[in-house]
Amino acid sequence: MKPLLRTANPLWGIAALNVALHLAFYQNLEYHRDELLYFSQGLHLDWGYASVPPLTGWLAGLVGATLGYSVWAVKLLPALGSGAMVLLVAAISHELGGRNYAQILAGIGVVITPLMLRAFFLFQPVYLDMCFWTLLFYWLVRFLDAASDKYLYAMGITLGLGLLNKYLVALWAVSVLLAFLLTKERQVFARKPLYLAFLVSLLVFLPNIIWQILHDFPVLEHMAALNDSQLVHVSRAGFLADQLLMGYAVLALLGPGLYFLLRSPKYRSVGLAVIFTIGLLFLLRGKSYYTAGVFPVLLAAGAVFWENVLKKPFGKVLLPALMILSILPLLPLGLPIYDAEGMIGYFDRLDKNYGIDEGRRFEDGTIHSLPQDYADMLGWDELTRIVQRAYQQTGNKENVLIYCENYGHAGAVTIIGKKYGLPEPMCFSESFLYWAPDLLDHEIQEFIYVNDELGEDLQRGFADIKEIGRIQNVHAREYGTRVYLCRKPRGDLMAFLKGRIAEETPF
Incomplete structure (x- = not known):
């Protein structure tokens, strides 16, 4: 050397x-x-x-x-x-x-x-x-x-x-x-x-x-x-x-x-x-x-x-x-040398003029406006701001739990949410499931739910559910992801969450 x-x-x-x-x-x-x-x-x-x-x-x-x-x-x-x-x-x-x-x-x-x-x-x-x-x-x-x-x-x-x-x-x-x-x-x-x-x-x-x-x-x-x-x-x-x-x-x-x-x-x-x-x-x-x-x-x-x-x-x-x-x-x-709109225009021209679409092919084989890595770098600030709006509408912050369906949502709330004072979310995706049990050390009365749709179990579980917003950027991989504020649980929410954690973390 x-x-x-x-x-x-x-x-x-x-x-x-x-x-x-x-x-x-x-x-x-x-x-x-x-x-x-x-x-x-x-x-x-x-x-x-x-x-x-x-x-x-x-x-x-x-x-x-x-x-x-x-x-x-x-x-x-x-x-x-x-x-x-x-x-x-x-x-x-x-x-x-x-x-x-x-x-x-x-x-x-x-x-x-x-x-x-x-x-x-x-x-x-x-x-x-x-x-x-x-x-x-x-x-x-x-x-x-x-x-x-x-x-x-x-x-x-x-x-x-x-x-x-x-x-x-x-x-x-x-x-x-x-x-x-x-x-x-x-x-x-x-x-x-x-x-x-x-x-x-x-x-x-x-x-x-x-x-x-x-x-x-x-x-x-x-x-x-x-x-x-x-x-x-x-x-x-x-x-x-x-x-x-x-x-x-x-x-x-x-x-x-x-x-x-x-x-x-x-x-x-x-x-x-x-x-x-x-x-x-x-x-x-x-x-x-x-x-x-x-x-x-x-x-x-x-x-x-x-x-x-x-x-x-x-x-x-x-x-x-x-x-x-x-x-x-x-x-x-290789590098996003333009902003999002510039990158979208570049890949569109590449496809129309030269028939090159490999860069925009996602891991599931589908074609999109941006390569998957770039589409995965959009929408997170928007999502976190929506979660913040939901959090501001809650009452006692000590009785609020944010739940995210995938690790991208959870990562955004955890890291970007720092500047908004958001608590760490619960998530059963990726490594978040390992520290999910630590989030149930207090009573939960209000529930912020982040996913692309509202499941039937959640609809049955709360008497008051309101959609706060959804990701509007059509080029983001998480386009359409929604944030719900769920109040007035109909059953024992703590027991339900502890049961889910026990299922997801058998170790």
């Missing part, structure tokens, strides 16, 4: 540019649904949550406690991660034999990869997952260079930390071990440090395993629900097409990068690990972006390939120039 930082000073400028780029447009849309969830988790620190390990929630708690809950604060860590990614990918390029040009070309590739533009704009486990995968590949390359046991231990620690962020990183270990079996690196299986390194990973990851056991393995339930609601809509042809779209401007690096790795006797296992990762996800119908972890190492290797091929200055300038020019028309696919 030291030669990289000493000789390739332009990389620091590229890294800073990437950070600035990801912070420049934070005000164009609102919080993302998942960001509201993770910052809600940050208020209830634990060793695990319903669908994710604890690290994202821990970091959200740290940001909230130090910088607050503004949209800018939420976007800061992913943006800083984008700068670190530039330096890390350049470091891999350096380890693969790349000199200054390769390192700078790799850094530029990080900035303009559509997949990374989106990943490092959102506070989700994805951006950290990419960082962990990239660091693991860095240690792997160092190990292949030096065959030193210390890099096995470095991989073990990094893998354990990565598992505390996102379980998907386990696929990296599986793919690398399969690659080792097919190359001369198979001799590592006879070495004790390999197994000690895995033991280190297990020890780092152990607190989350214990948490899963104590909570009846919610990750299995989450994976089953994910498969039934989303992965069934993943087509293998679409999966492959999305790889091209997610790479787009840097395809000139990705393909040659894989070729460079497979052609190299020393680094062939890295290339095979990439193939195994993509192949396994293809067979298992994983989401397209699950391959994100292999993009950085391919960028690094592709940059070395072109440094070896391009000899004249004209070619060395032309390649990154063409890559940059190619991404400019499609930049909104």
Whole structure:
């Protein structure tokens, strides 16, 4: 790393540019649904949550406690991660034999990869997952260079930390071990440090395993629900097409990068690990972006390939120039560079003029005016203001309970509601169900209900129900979500709620 930082000073400028780029447009849309969830988790620190390990929630708690809950604060860590990614990918390029040009070309590739533009704009486990995968590949390359046991231990620690962020990183270990079996690196299986390194990973990851056991393995339930609601809509042809779209401007690096790795006797296992990762996800119908972890190492290797091929200055300038020019028309696919109306107009023109609708296809296969991530960044302020209006109309605030049907609603009331003095809501979606019991420490007489419709059980349960408002933004994914104020319960509301909690939290 030291030669990289000493000789390739332009990389620091590229890294800073990437950070600035990801912070420049934070005000164009609102919080993302998942960001509201993770910052809600940050208020209830634990060793695990319903669908994710604890690290994202821990970091959200740290940001909230130090910088607050503004949209800018939420976007800061992913943006800083984008700068670190530039330096890390350049470091891999350096380890693969790349000199200054390769390192700078790799850094530029990080900035303009559509997949990374989106990943490092959102506070989700994805951006950290990419960082962990990239660091693991860095240690792997160092190990292949030096065959030193210390890099096995470095991989073990990094893998354990990565598992505390996102379980998907386990696929990296599986793919690398399969690659080792097919190359001369198979001799590592006879070495004790390999197994000690895995033991280190297990020890780092152990607190989350214990948490899963104590909570009846919610990750299995989450994976089953994910498969039934989303992965069934993943087509293998679409999966492959999305790889091209997610790479787009840097395809000139990705393909040659894989070729460079497979052609190299020393680094062939890295290339095979990439193939195994993509192949396994293809067979298992994983989401397209699950391959994100292999993009950085391919960028690094592709940059070395072109440094070896391009000899004249004209070619060395032309390649990154063409890559940059190619991404400019499609930049909104990665970043919301316009406000909501501007983004809607952009995607409408993209569809009408070029027949491109992939960006607007939701996980359920339906087409909308905006991509799902962008549609998930609209309507939350509006919803929270409606809830506030309902809360203002209640009597004794100590006898009021806000109930939200999904974690997006609950996250909005929890995080955005801070500026309105709203109490935390009850919700049985996602991790909110774990702290739902804490909200029944007082008598409930008035009930604020947030959902897209009013169920029959609620209509029977209250004598006075009034709709306060609904989300009017037709482009928001939560368009039509309503807020009701329910008074005069007809039965024992506390018993009903405690019964629901007992059903939802059997652990």
